[in-house]
Amino acid sequence: MTQERGAEQGFVSFRNVNKAYAALTVIRDLNLDVARGEFLTLLGPSGSGKTTSLMMLAGFEHPTSGTISLDGRVISNVPPHRRGIGVVFQNYALFPHMSILDNIKYPLRARGMRSRDCTQDAMRALAMVRLEALAHRTPAQLSGGQQQRVAVARALVFKPSLVLMDEPLGALDKQLREQLQDEIKSIHRETGVTVVYVTHDQSEALTMSDRVAVFDKGRIAQISTPAELYKSPLSSFVASFLGESN
Numbered sequence: 001m002t003q004e005r006g007a008e009q010g011f012v013s014f015r016n017v018n019k020a021y022a023a024l025t026v027i028r029d030l031n032l033d034v035a036r037g038e039f040l041t042l043l044g045p046s047g048s049g050k051t052t053s054l055m056m057l058a059g060f061e062h063p064t065s066g067t068i069s070l071d072g073r074v075i076s077n078v079p080p081h082r083r084g085i086g087v088v089f090q091n092y093a094l095f096p097h098m099s100i101l102d103n104i105k106y107p108l109r110a111r112g113m114r115s116r117d118c119t120q121d122a123m124r125a126l127a128m129v130r131l132e133a134l135a136h137r138t139p140a141q142l143s144g145g146q147q148q149r150v151a152v153a154r155a156l157v158f159k160p161s162l163v164l165m166d167e168p169l170g171a172l173d174k175q176l177r178e179q180l181q182d183e184i185k186s187i188h189r190e191t192g193v194t195v196v197y198v199t200h201d202q203s204e205a206l207t208m209s210d211r212v213a214v215f216d217k218g219r220i221a222q223i224s225t226p227a228e229l230y231k232s233p234l235s236s237f238v239a240s241f242l243g244e245s246n
């Protein structure tokens with residue numbers, strides 16, 4: 001019996017994706033499948049193409065060639081706000097003039113939901129990150145860690161099937177980072193949302209992920225479970241990258 005290649009396609013699927021900025025090729029023939037409900041981390045040195053891959057999935061950048069699909073549908077021509085993807089990017093800040101509650105309601109209001117219904121959903125999302133008590137403050141009145149938790153709640157409030165996170169904990173100290181790693185993991189477990197997560201911190205990648213894709217110069221050097229990565233690195237690049245301490 002022959003098996004259609006398409007039948008193996010993941011919930012998220014990159015097929016032969018290339019990306020160049022002028023003469024600089026930053027993603028090279030990328031093929032990647034993410035299963036529904038999976039927590040996949042893109043790990044690798046600075047400049048290896050992790051953020052560019054996430055930006056293409058979010059729709060803020062476009063492949064030079066190749067296709068990206070979500071739930072079986074090619075999304076090349078779908079604008080970012082129609083992709084149904086929640087994003088937590090470091091440079092995707094909260095609105096400073098709005099309360100925390102209004103920040104979280106924003107994606108729902110933008111989808112046409114009535115204000116009262118939005119409030120209920122927004123408070124539920126705030127409860128997931130244990131910040132209900134701060135709903136009426138403004139972002140400037142919150143700590144950096146609390147602001148990132150609000151950003152996570154805002155990305156989840158419209159119940160997306162996919163959430164993208166780019167170094168969401170990068171600016172936080174170690175203790176806070178570990179606490180938020182636990183919170184993000186339990187949200188992932190409880191909601192079943194598919195997560196594509198970017199970090200250059202290998203211990204973060206290894207503790208949080210179902211699988212890790214190690215990037216090297218715009219290519220995936222290896223994609224496997226954390227245990228498999230450590231047990232059987234496929235190349236000297238992967239072995240030496242994992243061997244570096246953070």
Ligand code: ADP
Nearest residue numbers: 021024026044045046047048049050051052053
């Ligand atoms: P990573 O997330 O792994 O640090 P990036 O995806 O941010 O890597 O960057 C990959 C490469 O693409 C780098 O060499 C970076 O300088 C380059 N790059 C990223 N964005 C742009 C841009 N808008 N214009 C030109 N080059 C860019």
